[in-house]
Amino acid sequence: MPECIGWHVIFITNSRGRQTHKREGGQSVCGAVVACHFPENQVQTIRTLTGVRMSSSANKPVISKKIDSHLLSLYEAFHFMGRFFREVVRGPFEFQELVRQCYQIGYRSLPLISLTGFITGMVFTKQSRPSLMEFGATSWLPSLVSIAIVRALAPLITSLISAGRVGSSIGAELGSMRVTEQIDAMEVSAVNPFRFLVVTRVLATTISIPILSFYCAIVGLMGSFLDVALNEETNIVAFFESAFEQITFLDIGSALVKAVAYGFTIGMVGCYKGYNAGQGTQGVGRAANTSVVLSMFLIFLEEVAIVQVTNWIR
Amino acid sequence: MIDKSTQPESSLPANTEMAISIRELYKSFGDLHVLRGVDLDVPKGKNVVVLGRSGTGKSVLIKIISGLLTADRGIVKVLGTEVSRLNEKQWRELRLKIGFSFQNSALYDSMTVRENLEFPLVRNVKNLSRAEINKSVEEVLDSVGLLRTINQMPSELSGGQRKRIGIARTLIMNPEIMLYDEPTAGLDPTTCIEINELINEVKERYHTSSILITHDLTCAKMTGDKLAMLLDGKFVRQGTFDEVFASDEEQIRSFYNYNFTENKV
Ligand SMILES: Nc1ncnc2c1ncn2[C@@H]1O[C@H](COP(=O)(O)OP(=O)(O)OP(=O)(O)O)[C@@H](O)[C@H]1O
Ligand SMILES: [Mg+2]
Numbered sequence: 001m002p003e004c005i006g007w008h009v010i011f012i013t014n015s016r017g018r019q020t021h022k023r024e025g026g027q028s029v030c031g032a033v034v035a036c037h038f039p040e041n042q043v044q045t046i047r048t049l050t051g052v053r054m055s056s057s058a059n060k061p062v063i064s065k066k067i068d069s070h071l072l073s074l075y076e077a078f079h080f081m082g083r084f085f086r087e088v089v090r091g092p093f094e095f096q097e098l099v100r101q102c103y104q105i106g107y108r109s110l111p112l113i114s115l116t117g118f119i120t121g122m123v124f125t126k127q128s129r130p131s132l133m134e135f136g137a138t139s140w141l142p143s144l145v146s147i148a149i150v151r152a153l154a155p156l157i158t159s160l161i162s163a164g165r166v167g168s169s170i171g172a173e174l175g176s177m178r179v180t181e182q183i184d185a186m187e188v189s190a191v192n193p194f195r196f197l198v199v200t201r202v203l204a205t206t207i208s209i210p211i212l213s214f215y216c217a218i219v220g221l222m223g224s225f226l227d228v229a230l231n232e233e234t235n236i237v238a239f240f241e242s243a244f245e246q247i248t249f250l251d252i253g254s255a256l257v258k259a260v261a262y263g264f265t266i267g268m269v270g271c272y273k274g275y276n277a278g279q280g281t282q283g284v285g286r287a288a289n290t291s292v293v294l295s296m297f298l299i300f301l302e303e304v305a306i307v308q309v310t311n312w313i314r
Numbered sequence: 315m316i317d318k319s320t321q322p323e324s325s326l327p328a329n330t331e332m333a334i335s336i337r338e339l340y341k342s343f344g345d346l347h348v349l350r351g352v353d354l355d356v357p358k359g360k361n362v363v364v365l366g367r368s369g370t371g372k373s374v375l376i377k378i379i380s381g382l383l384t385a386d387r388g389i390v391k392v393l394g395t396e397v398s399r400l401n402e403k404q405w406r407e408l409r410l411k412i413g414f415s416f417q418n419s420a421l422y423d424s425m426t427v428r429e430n431l432e433f434p435l436v437r438n439v440k441n442l443s444r445a446e447i448n449k450s451v452e453e454v455l456d457s458v459g460l461l462r463t464i465n466q467m468p469s470e471l472s473g474g475q476r477k478r479i480g481i482a483r484t485l486i487m488n489p490e491i492m493l494y495d496e497p498t499a500g501l502d503p504t505t506c507i508e509i510n511e512l513i514n515e516v517k518e519r520y521h522t523s524s525i526l527i528t529h530d531l532t533c534a535k536m537t538g539d540k541l542a543m544l545l546d547g548k549f550v551r552q553g554t555f556d557e558v559f560a561s562d563e564e565q566i567r568s569f570y571n572y573n574f575t576e577n578k579v
Contacts, residue, residue: 185420188380189434190409
């Protein structure tokens with residue numbers, strides 16, 4: 001038996017041929033690993049759930065080839081996330097780069113978020129009016145709209161827009177840095193590329209998206225106010241008083257939790273896909289593309305989960 | 315954990331005269347066996363030129379030396395340290411002494427030339443004043459003859475300029491070892507000669523030991539103290555330029571002929 005079997009080695013067989021464990025991509029792919037050697041004459045096949053990839057077709061998959069590779073990428077993703085938390089705790093911090101990223105990610109999204117938030121608030125008000133009018137309850141418009149915007153629309157719209165705008169650009173940027181060996185260049189110059197590139201970007205999205213969501217909610221309510229003011233008798237104080245009447249601490253709390261989770265997801269997915277991009281320009285394109293698709297998918301899953309939990313608490 | 319019985323550790327030179335010393339190095343990617351028992355010594359203060367066809371694993375070799383890839387088997391000693399046992403912190407310390415000039419320069423394209431050069435410096439040397447940083451940057455840029463590009467973006471530079479900036483970025487850390495991956499590829503003959511002169515100058519001025527990968531025999535002749543020819547995952551011949559090309563082996567001849575005889579007008 002080899003002496004280096006860690007907890008992550010899950011399958012060992014004897015088979016024909018030479019030592020078959022291979023590790024691709026070196027240290028940057030996945031830190032924890034079996035890097036061990038066997039006596040020449042000993043014949044081993046080791047299959048692990050780490051960055052170690054089996055390539056010989058003689059290897060029998062653990063479950064099936066496809067499921068194996070999914071499990072493997074899941075493990076890699078969680079490993080990547082674990083590394084993020086370790087690096088955040090350990091410091092030191094690339095503060096300047098963090099500020100630059102917050103500016104890129106947060107500040108430069110403002111025009112787009114303003115426009116979408118404003119229009120959403122206005123359109124939502126317009127569409128709700130006829131139904132409320134049937135019951136003669138148009139005075140409920142502000143609180144109806146504000147509940148919808150604060151609880152659901154603002155975090156969701158903000159994060160979906162950011163997934164498109166920010167997620168793809170993080171994926172493409174890190175992907176092209178990987179492909180053109182800029183990440184390797186950082187590594188060999190004794191700079192930790194993970195800390196400089198990944199930690200700053202994930203923190204920037206985690207900080208920016210909640211702030212943008214809050215901003216989006218305010219702008220959305222302004223859009224709604226404009227529509228209400230044009231159609232009903234109101235003034236801005238009365239509108240906002242009635243808008244916030246129904247909003248509870250739980251609403252704001254859960255919106256905040258959502259926004260933080262979405263921000264983290266966008267940054268993490270973009271960085272993970274970009275940092276581990278495949279070779280060539282195709283790798284860059286795929287990193288950008290899958291960043292958007294995967295983070296949107298995860299955002300919806302999180303939305304369902306958080307809403308469910310909030311309803312239990314309520 | 316390496317099984318010691320299979321490692322020819324005893325064959326390593328005992329003294330520290332070698333900057334890099336490699337024994338029985340193996341590396342595969344899946345079923346592709348790239349390196350199959352590589353042995354190489356780089357004496358201190360010498361330039362060793364590695365020749366070989368495209369895809370023979372020359373880049374892989376120097377990536378293993380700098381820790382970007384891990385070997386499957388074998389011993390790699392860099393400045394007397396066996397690299398397979400290094401942890402993250404020890405790697406960082408060792409890498410401060412290694413300069414790596416990438417095949418495609420790998421300049422950070424979101425940063426200016428100045429920021430590219432500062433990047434490793436400010437993160438590895440603490441408590442430098444602004445004036446000291448500027449001085450180092452300007453000094454090293456001047457030594458590659460590109461001081462005027464200091465505020466330009468990498469995308470505005472030519473291939474040869476990018477190569478030289480890439481070399482400057484590693485020189486700023488005063489490396490003891492330089493790894494050049496095809497420094498003259500894709501450049502015109504005059505620029506090639508400039509780069510070759512730069513490489514020799516670096517050796518003189520910074521007292522570096524280097525591995526230099528190239529397909530260009532003029533470059534090999536100008537800069538190499540020793541040549542090594544990689545064929546089928548092994549070094550088939552090592553020695554001075556004339557020793558290596560005294561061989562009758564067909565692959566070596568064809569390398570030589572392409573560079574020197576057939577192309578003569
Ligand atoms: N990270 C990797 N994953 C899988 N295969 C790789 C990896 N890096 C290199 N290879 C393979 O290893 C072989 C050697 O690659 P390498 O880049 O060392 O060639 P090279 O000798 O530098 O060639 P060139 O002169 O064209 O640069 C190639 O066939 C390549 O496909
Ligand atoms: Mg190469």
